[in-house]
């Protein structure tokens with residue numbers, strides 16, 4: 233991760249040496265040179281003030297006006313600061329982004345999209361803002377300081393210790409934002425589309441509404457995926473995963489959803505494993521197609537970035553004494569203690585996302601490799 237270097241500030245804060253002032257004059261005088269015509273104390277003081285003025289005004293480290301600040305397009309925003317991830321991120325400020333700060337409905341006809349019209353039309357939306365303020369672990373004075381802004385990175389690092397993975401049951405991020413923002417009054421920090429594009433909809437300082445009891449302490453991501461179903465009820469999977477020319481499943485976005493607004497033109501999405509995956513979540517057997525390879529690649533990099541930015545998020549997931557994934561809600565005490573990457577189903581008994589197909593060792597060990605950490609023991613065996 234590229235943390236902003238303090239070197240620039242440190243250099244800029246070093247006062248320039250007044251080498252032309254009395255010290256040099258004294259040296260000249262010692263060499264026997266005539267002192268006449270040299271600067272007076274008053275002139276020296278004036279010049280010194282001119283040189284130090286930017287420092288005294290606190291603006292010496294600011295760039296010149298209209299200086300262009302380049303971005304690589306892989307940055308996430310954390311308490312107003314940018315961190316590289318090494319994978320494509322479209323923030324709420326970028327063209328094609330999704331802005332969870334806006335109170336209008338994103339996909340309603342614009343004449344009906346205002347908050348007033350929305351409140352009348354959609355009863356589930358009770359407040360203009362679909363997110364709140366983190367307050368856990370903060371003193372009253374700190375809450376006053378950060379309300380309406382004012383977060384600093386160390387304070388945020390102190391209160392964030394979980395990264396929650398969801399699947400969206402919408403199939404594509406455009407539909408996910410539509411459901412969350414326009415219809416349910418919910419929010420999520422990140423969405424991961426089928427082409428591997430990550431959308432950030434809110435600064436991570438915000439308390440997104442996505443995981444009930446973990447909202448205060450977590451960052452959340454909705455992975456575009458149609459979700460998991462009982463073996464006897466997999467029609468949505470049959471609709472979305474159609475055989476391609478080679479007979480292998482291809483993600484087929486239904487026409488009723490219109491332009492899928494994928495960032496990658498003409499993207500063809502395929503699950504990382506062609507056969508649907510069957511497994512037990514919350515002691516219920518479910519069937520799900522895997523994520524796309526592009527989603528895994530992006531999620532690995534984002535996970536590594538978050539574990540680096542937030543030292544309390546351990547690059548690990550809920551595992552039992554044998555090192556295997558715990559595929560159900562954690563007991564309350566375990567959940568309270570857990571600091572790391574987890575699924576929505578680890579938090580709530582009524583949730584099954586991110587489903588049985590998600591390859592936890594692939595994500596976590598991929599991220600650990602980027603962080604220079606050893607692979608987890610259970611994954612080494614497999």
Ligand SMILES: [Zn+2]
Nearest residue numbers: 398399576585
């Ligand atoms: Zn969820």
